[in-house]
Amino acid sequence: MKKIDLGANMKTYIEGTFCWAELGSGDPAASTAFYTALFPWTTQITTMEDGRSYTVIQSQEQDVAAMYSLEEANQPSFWGCYIAVQDVGISAERAKSLGAEMLIPPRRIADKGSMCAFRDPTGAMVALWEAGEHPGSGVLHEPYSxxxxxxxxxxxxxxxxxxxxxxxxxxxxxxxxxxxxxxxxxxxxxxxxxxxxxxxxxxxxxxxxxxxxxxxxxxxxxxxxxxxxxxxxxxxxxxxxxxxxxxxxxxxxxxxxxxxx
The missing domain is CATH 3.10.180.10 (2,3-Dihydroxybiphenyl 1,2-Dioxygenase, domain 1)
Structure with a gap:
């Protein structure tokens, strides 16, 4: 079992462990207000390639998750989960051979890494992440992570x-x-x-x-x-x-x- 190692100051993830989470929100402003009131989280807003907002959520200056705006306003929000892999292309092909339905084929996200998303054979949606500059959450198993x-x-x-x-x-x-x-x-x-x-x-x-x-x-x-x-x-x-x-x-x-x- 290989470790995904991105330097001494970055968290490493064993392949097959959950490394990141994203909240897809139909109302990002309302979602931000809710979660930053519930947890001691701060946010940093950036813009995705398609022009939609992407908000990185932090706890004690460590990335813990993110939020993006759904294409249709007021869609029900949902949390999506990412699993670390060594090679997203190989893993995506294996998932399809095992009966998964590919929703987002492997794609590069600038220098951050590569991802894909699919529904498993029982219908559950999940994503895979091959790390580049961004390994995933900077902290796990601590309060508010x-x-x-x-x-x-x-x-x-x-x-x-x-x-x-x-x-x-x-x-x-x-x-x-x-x-x-x-x-x-x-x-x-x-x-x-x-x-x-x-x-x-x-x-x-x-x-x-x-x-x-x-x-x-x-x-x-x-x-x-x-x-x-x-x-x-x-x-x-x-x-x-x-x-x-x-x-x-x-x-x-x-x-x-x-x-x-």
């Missing part, structure tokens, strides 16, 4: 097979009261979890979700609700581990928070 990624899927076994074949993940099954829960490693590092979409969620589509670490889960939920968010899963304890909650922001994007994990 990405802490975990989890796939809710319509076909647990098919999803597990796809990502293990694509990324070389190893798998372990974790006892859980709510049904099968799978955890995956990229080399020595835990990369993600997966579980089946419960019947109580009706016709929910497969999708990747991301968790941000917070100091106190209940306080963050109360703050989010005061700012206009909706609680999807209230603060829930995992015995001996920690507590998590899932929210929907006022522009429609789903995200989770957790502490203690």
């Amino acid at each position: 990405m802490d975990w990624h989890e796939l809710y899927t319509t076909d647990l076994d098919a999803a597990a097979h796809f990502y293990m074949e694509l990324l070389g993940w190893s798998m372990e099954e974790v006892p859980a009261p709510s049904g099968r829960y799978l955890q995956f490693k990229a080399g020595p590092d835990y990369a993600a979890g997966m579980k089946s979409i419960p019947s109580t969620m009706g016709d929910m589509r497969s999708g990747w979700g991301l968790y941000f670490k917070v100091p106190r889960c209940e306080e963050a939920v109360q703050h989010a609700v005061a700012l206009g968010a909706t609680v999807v899963i209230p603060p829930t304890s995992v015995p001996g581990v920690g507590k998590f909650a899932t929210l929907q922001d006022p522009q429609g994007a789903f995200f989770s928070i957790q502490h203690g994990f």
